[in-house]
Amino acid sequence: MSKVLSVIIPIYNGEKYIKRCLNSVLEQTVINLIEIIIINDGSTDNTEAICIDYKNKYDNIIYSSIENKGVSNARNVGIHLSKTQYITFLDADDWIEKDMYEILLKRILKFDLDIVIGGYVKDYNSKIVNRFKKSKLTNYNRLEAQKNLLKNKIFGWEMCDKIYRKDILKEIAFDNDLIICEDLLFQWHLFKKVKRVGFIPIYKYHYCYNLDSATNGCFNKKYLSGIKVKIRIYKEAKLIDYELSKLALENYFDELGIVCINMMKHNYILLNRFKCYQKIVRKNIIKILKAKGISKKHKLGLCFLVLPYIFCKKIWSIRKYLCLKLV
Structure with a gap:
């Protein structure tokens, strides 16, 4: 057969x-x-x-x-x-x-x-x-x-x-x-x-x-590719359907948070890139908070990134004592 x-x-x-x-x-x-x-x-x-x-x-x-x-x-x-x-x-x-x-x-x-x-x-x-x-x-x-x-x-x-x-x-x-x-x-x-x-x-x-x-190994620069993929999908989705573009944008915001938190988790800070991502989050924080497709835990992580980097670093170092789970 x-x-x-x-x-x-x-x-x-x-x-x-x-x-x-x-x-x-x-x-x-x-x-x-x-x-x-x-x-x-x-x-x-x-x-x-x-x-x-x-x-x-x-x-x-x-x-x-x-x-x-x-x-x-x-x-x-x-x-x-x-x-x-x-x-x-x-x-x-x-x-x-x-x-x-x-x-x-x-x-x-x-x-x-x-x-x-x-x-x-x-x-x-x-x-x-x-x-x-x-x-x-x-x-x-x-x-x-x-x-x-x-x-x-x-x-x-x-x-x-x-x-x-x-x-x-x-x-x-x-x-x-x-x-x-x-x-x-x-x-x-x-x-x-x-x-x-x-x-x-x-x-x-x-x-x-x-x-x-691969997804459980040490963080490195290649992991930033997820952001590029999701912004690419967002740009293409805008040409197809409004609701689809909203979903793609939420995915993009979510990925920004995941990447930044993982940079801190693995002590792999690309400072200029990190601060650039923070600016994007700050600019869009209202959209992020209203987004239905981003979980409460991930919204907390994104709100954390609104803070100046020096405060992010300090809070991250004592997160266990604050019982913070950001991703």
């Missing part, structure tokens, strides 16, 4: 968890419709030996070893290697429940969707957390899907809990220079092309919390 779905798995030094990931795909109820594409992104541990062993055992596994250039490049390579009509992504330290792809494939085929979303949970080994609001099974048109993407409350902008029609991926590539918001930027480009997006609240993708992952 011909394959319908390509599961693209980028991996770098994943010897500890790749077996769990691969087994969760091989146990899928529609495994006969699936090709698995493993992209080894220059691993230096025992990852390659494990992946080759799986490739030799299963004829539906495609394996490619490339120079280490990051997850975005690895995903682009995987898209190029895919031979099926539909594509999905799976991070090598995560896993999926055995009927996830069957449920999503049935939906995308039945309604001829461009994207179908199943949702995810955060998996802390002993604790499963679902941060999303309860919602019902829905099909969205393009604008509805874009708004919900930016709201980030019913479903998120992560790549791996979704199945995509390959046709809409052809002219889009992941930005290899981004380590923050690369998923959001890619999804934004996709959602500008779609006609219909389906959502099924099954939450069968397990995003496993990993202290060594």
